[in-house]
Amino acid sequence: MSTLTAPTSRGPAAGDRRQPPTNRSRSGGQWMRRIPIQLLVAAGALAMIYPVLWMASSSLKPDSEIFSGSANLLPETFRWENYAEGWNGLREPFETFYLNSFIISALAVAGNLLTCSMAAYAFARLRFRMRALWFAVMLGTIMLPYHATLIPQYTLFYELGWVNSFLPLTVPKFLATDAFFIFLFVQFIRGIPKELDQAAQIDGAGPLRIYTTIIFPLLRPALVTGAIFTTIWTYNDFFSQLIYISDTALYTVPLALRMFLDTTGESAWGPMLAMSTLSLLPLVVMFVLFQRQIVEGISTTGLKG
């Protein structure tokens, strides 16, 4: 956790008077004044992260200790069994749920990257009738709340017999329904020099070859961003999984946690919190690995992290 956009020369330091210290006591005073801010920031950071730390530590405590009130972060007795009991606490073991979550996420990523980049290529590079209109329509769908289509989509998938399978969660991604990524990719493709396409065109390459050999490979940084956010959103998604999946064998991690809460939760907080803690791990790992892309994705496009 060390690369979150380093302060640039432009903004931050500017307010902090970087002129040569003409007056020794003044620069000393500044140094003194900066301590409380640093303390404040550090205390705030601890408070922010405390609930997560508390959960992680409580996941190792026996229930009696969770309730005995120690807000202590270090368990007095480590109860590793919480994890084993939680892992096997439902009809299916948690590896099933993780596998399901990962399968859905992987398919969602594949669908989004393929079809959103195709649409983006068309919008950014190809000329066709009504392009401006379709582009406006695409932008309009980005902010559309999913409730507008919720019920008919459900009845459609119900009629198709797709309810209680992964299809309603993954097939839409192969139809570029996450329009946000189309927009993201369009912006990126516009930054790729047109000369590359044109050179290939002179060599006789058609749009298909330009897309596969030039645009798609060069789009990689944006594709990585798209993959990261698709994974996070799909992994964190609860609502659509809740309405479409009812068979425990097909449960994802969030559904399993919810079932855990309903069946044993109140009587087994240790295992419950153990599984909750574990479920955050993939997100934390993603964050550590892809911090730069996540922060850039949010700050340049407003993607919700």
Added chain:
Amino acid sequence: MTSLLTRRPAGAAPGAEPPGRRRRNAIHASEGRWGYLFLTPWLIGLVILTAGPMLVSLYYSFTDFSLLSSANWIGLDNYERMFTEDDRFLSSVAVTLTYVFVSVPLQLAFALLVAVLLNRAMRGVSAYRALYYLPSLLGGSVAIAVLWRQVFGREGVVNVVLRGLGWENPPTWIADPDFALWTLILLRVWEFGSPMVIFLAGLRQVPAEYYEAAHVDGATALQRFFKITLPIITPVIFLNAILQLIGAFQAFNSAFIVSGGTGGPSDSTLFYTLYIYIEGFTSFRMGYASALAWVLLAIIALFTAINFALSRFWVHYEDGGR
């Protein structure tokens, strides 16, 4: 799109038409077909999964459709019932508006405050940014909602600590209609990391010369913030307000998990989205749920429009407007 034929590949000298011209025209002509070919998945999705369902949902909203029986046209009955007979609808609107209009301003205020504090050279600043951001990444998950349910439960850690401090009968938080919603608001505010990241990016755009000039004039830190920073980043505040407003209206997970899917106690956490879910997917009144969804759309559109309209009065663009 008309300049298509007059365009030349860069580098090709005008006048000296290469023999390949006809071929290039052929390419242009077929470009339209290729365009639609690449757009096909999206177009199918648009028709089958977005535009079609929107129309059908509008139609459903005038019917008594449920998954178990076919749809009968009932005109405006659903909408009428909503506003005249349905107390749960009214309380879900009140709950949602309270949630949105308390949590979003607080979230933005914290995001901006922390962004300003972290927008400086400081030891470990990138680690701090990461720590402040992290709750935003994790907060929407079911796991954190589960944690909230424990922490603010009757016997949760908050009450254990409060009792330890000598408060014998602390509120039961998520079981108390007066407090349950506030625990969810707290959860939302806690997730201020992603607007903070956007603010940090905005703060970097403030020209350093402004601060230097202000310093020469002897401006205090507070003056610098209110006279320079704040006006210049109003577009970023506006962007964040729009994004967070739309997001908050659609919040679901926390209320569902903390209330066990009921919106209780006494409907005090009955988010609008949760009510749509209950009507559509546990009572199977899908016509009514569709009507509820359209009212939600109208509410979100209304407040987004108000936000845009008001922006004229407070959002300041450096280049004098887009």
